[in-house]
Amino acid sequence: MSDSQLTNVGLKPESLGLASIVFFVVAAAAPLTAIVGAAPLAFALGNGAGAPSAYIFAGLTYLVFAAGFTAMSRHVGSAGAFYVFVSHGLGKSWGAAAGAITLLTYIEIQIAVYAFFGVVIAGIADPAGIKLPWWVWAGICMVVVDFFATRNIEFSGKVLGVCMLGEVAVLVVLDVMILLQGGGPEGISFASFAPATVFSTGLGISLLFAVASFIGFEATVIFAEEAKDPRRTIPAATYVAVIAITVFYAFSARCMVVAYGPSSIRAVANGDLSNLSPTPRHPGSVTG
Numbered sequence: 001m002s003d004s005q006l007t008n009v010g011l012k013p014e015s016l017g018l019a020s021i022v023f024f025v026v027a028a029a030a031p032l033t034a035i036v037g038a039a040p041l042a043f044a045l046g047n048g049a050g051a052p053s054a055y056i057f058a059g060l061t062y063l064v065f066a067a068g069f070t071a072m073s074r075h076v077g078s079a080g081a082f083y084v085f086v087s088h089g090l091g092k093s094w095g096a097a098a099g100a101i102t103l104l105t106y107i108e109i110q111i112a113v114y115a116f117f118g119v120v121i122a123g124i125a126d127p128a129g130i131k132l133p134w135w136v137w138a139g140i141c142m143v144v145v146d147f148f149a150t151r152n153i154e155f156s157g158k159v160l161g162v163c164m165l166g167e168v169a170v171l172v173v174l175d176v177m178i179l180l181q182g183g184g185p186e187g188i189s190f191a192s193f194a195p196a197t198v199f200s201t202g203l204g205i206s207l208l209f210a211v212a213s214f215i216g217f218e219a220t221v222i223f224a225e226e227a228k229d230p231r232r233t234i235p236a237a238t239y240v241a242v243i244a245i246t247v248f249y250a251f252s253a254r255c256m257v258v259a260y261g262p263s264s265i266r267a268v269a270n271g272d273l274s275n276l277s278p279t280p281r282h283p284g285s286v287t288g
Contacts, residue, residue, distance in 0.1 A: 020154070021223050021237040022244070023161035028216025029245050030113075032167035035252045037116060038209040042253070044269035046206030049262035050197040052253035054206035055213070059246025062214055066242055070235035073221040082218075109215065114138040168248070175255040186261035192254045197262065213249060217241050 016024075042051035072085055082102050087095025118138030125132065148156050182188060191197055220238040223230075260268045 016154070016223050016233075017228050018233050018237050018240070020161070021220055021233065022241050023164055024223065025217055025219050025237065025241040026168075026245060027160040027164040028219050029214060029241075030167075030216070031164070031245070031248055031252075032171060033113070033116070034213035034249060035171060035256070038213045039249075039253045039256060040269045042206040042209040043256070043265050045202065046204075046209065047198065047200045047202040048266035049192050049257045050194075050200055050203065051206040051210075052192040052250045052257060053198040054203065054210035055246055055249040055253060057207060058210040058214060059242055059250075061211075062217060062242045062246075063239065066217075066235075066238045069218065069221070070238050073234050074231050114141055117141050171248075171252050175252055178255045178259045183258040184261045184264075186258075186263065188258050189262065191262040192257050210249070214242070214245060217245065 039051065042054060043049075046054065075088075083095045083099035085095075086098040115134070115138060118134035118136070118141070121137040121141075122132060122134040125137070148159055178184075179188060217238065220234050220241065223234070223237075257265050
């Protein structure tokens, strides 16, 4: 392998700015997947109409965690993230154990996401006459992801940014249309944030899904070796990502409650978890 080839293989220092890292992180959190996949479960199994508040609690908790997390990144700037942090604090054996657990967790999450993608796309394509098993769609997704993952990181960042803006745009348009049309059968209210609703039975379960929806925000530190001025960029990107994700999740989940009505959202979610997102034209009905 030539010297030029070796240069192209390694990490590229000073290549990622604040916006690129935030795009990577928000894209990893997958806003559309969280709202379409996790939020319905929080409505059905958690505290129902109070589920949007769980995203706020989770976001505030992550902001506290981020303070220490990003402080450590100033002293340990490496793509190894958790492995490097634990190794510096407790030794390489504990670091290897933490790295192995983290890797196993991410692999399991990836398997679940690929399966979720395959099932959803199969359901969308089937009515259009494209009848393929879910695992074929999952395989196609894996090939596409591998293609972009092995390209230049700046190129991948731009592609992820476009995709992320697209999925956010879909949800924003839906949310705005729901509010502009006056919500669903019970109108527009802030019942989701009323103490009696927030602290009703099932808050812990809603928090479980809310916390899981933030997975990926911690990826900011793995870009330390490729970030511009990492001592400032990494903490800033972490805070921006957490705040943006929190606001977006809470707002979108609350709009879903408004669409169906606080008194009906739990029953609707229990009826059809796979197709809960309302249509803009008929916010109180299920798409299909």
